[in-house]
Amino acid sequence: MNAGDEQQHTVGRIEQSTRALLLASADRLSGTVRSRLRQARHAAVRARGQHRQLRLQRWAPAGAVATAALALFVVLAPHRSTPPIMPVANDALEDIDLLASDVPLNGVQGVNNNNNEFYEWAADEASSGLGAGAVSAAGVPSSGM
Amino acid sequence: MAGFATLVSPTDLPTLRKAHLRETQDGARALDTFLAGVERKAFRIAQIALRHEADALDVVQDAMLQLSARYAGRPAEEWRPLFYRILENRIRDVQRRRSVRNRVLAWMPWRGGEDDGESADAVAQAMDGAPTPAVQLQSDQMLVALEQALTALPNRQRQAFMLRNFEGLDVAGTATAMKCSQGSVKTHYFRAVQALRAKLGEYRI
Numbered sequence: 001m002n003a004g005d006e007q008q009h010t011v012g013r014i015e016q017s018t019r020a021l022l023l024a025s026a027d028r029l030s031g032t033v034r035s036r037l038r039q040a041r042h043a044a045v046r047a048r049g050q051h052r053q054l055r056l057q058r059w060a061p062a063g064a065v066a067t068a069a070l071a072l073f074v075v076l077a078p079h080r081s082t083p084p085i086m087p088v089a090n091d092a093l094e095d096i097d098l099l100a101s102d103v104p105l106n107g108v109q110g111v112n113n114n115n116n117e118f119y120e121w122a123a124d125e126a127s128s129g130l131g132a133g134a135v136s137a138a139g140v141p142s143s144g145m
Numbered sequence: 146m147a148g149f150a151t152l153v154s155p156t157d158l159p160t161l162r163k164a165h166l167r168e169t170q171d172g173a174r175a176l177d178t179f180l181a182g183v184e185r186k187a188f189r190i191a192q193i194a195l196r197h198e199a200d201a202l203d204v205v206q207d208a209m210l211q212l213s214a215r216y217a218g219r220p221a222e223e224w225r226p227l228f229y230r231i232l233e234n235r236i237r238d239v240q241r242r243r244s245v246r247n248r249v250l251a252w253m254p255w256r257g258g259e260d261d262g263e264s265a266d267a268v269a270q271a272m273d274g275a276p277t278p279a280v281q282l283q284s285d286q287m288l289v290a291l292e293q294a295l296t297a298l299p300n301r302q303r304q305a306f307m308l309r310n311f312e313g314l315d316v317a318g319t320a321t322a323m324k325c326s327q328g329s330v331k332t333h334y335f336r337a338v339q340a341l342r343a344k345l346g347e348y349r350i
Contacts, residue, residue: 011338014341019311038184040209040210041181041209043209044209044212045173048172048213
């Protein structure tokens with residue numbers, strides 16, 4: 001047997017001997033230690049899966065408070081009507097409606113019917129109160145009044 | 146709705162409840178069997194590492210509780226490496242606490258014998274479960290020498306040796322428990338065996 005084989009043999013023997021010694025020592029534990037280990041084991045089995053439950057229980061109050069706050073906000077928050085999404089586009093649509101309708105526009109109607117009563121009244125009011133400049137600004141010649 | 150009614154019809158509820166109960170009981174039984182199989186070895190590993198019976202018991206209990214609470218849902222074949230990883234972490238925590246405490250106490254002028262019961266006298270810690278005839282005496286002496294040699298090993302070498310040799314984990318399982326590579330496990334184990342061989346040669350172990 002060469003040196004390498006002898007070393008291998010020695011290592012194998014040490015491995016086996018130490019394992020046997022340690023296993024024997026584990027089998028010869030005192031009754032007190034065995035009892036404590038049994039109690040620990042039973043406690044561990046009882047605690048099986050409690051970590052998840054404890055975690056849920058820990059977060060449950062916070063979740064309940066958050067849910068209650070959200071519900072309160074939804075109930076008590078002032079409800080506003082939704083603003084028009086595209087006001088410019090809506091105005092353009094209204095203009096199209098006005099132009100497409102059969103009813104003549106007020107200003108045009110007034111001109112076409114020679115119904116100048118309103119303008120005359122407005123010019124009188126302007127000349128008596130604000131002066132001729134305002135009437136001119138309204139587009140009515142003050143000389144004709 | 147019809148499918149739901151088919152799945153959990155009221156007549157099925159007791160069956161489902163029974164199945165759930167059976168599954169829970171099976172899981173608890175499997176965990177109990179596993180812990181019963183490792184508790185003594187785990188205690189001896191912790192005892193040799195910490196040289197203190199009460200600390201070793203606390204560490205094993207912590208490891209059991211943590212495995213049960215956190216990893217009981219994992220497949221049973223994963224329990225062993227996970228359990229020993231937890232155990233080694235707990236052992237390291239205790240060793241660190243002791244180290245800090247000893248460093249602090251070293252500055253205290255009134256400190257007396259700071260061992261507080263963790264006597265290094267390995268004979269006093271020998272097992273008390275068996276009679277001690279002459280053959281047993283020799284075995285006890287060898288065990289004491291082995292424990293002293295194991296205690297003198299660096300932590301990683303002792304872990305590798307105890308997990309591989311005593312607990313019987315394979316290289317992959319030992320690597321998982323030690324949180325290192327399989328190559329490191331082989332290196333630590335080889336060095337541990339060489340050191341034990343050098344120290345225990347006179348006992349013809």
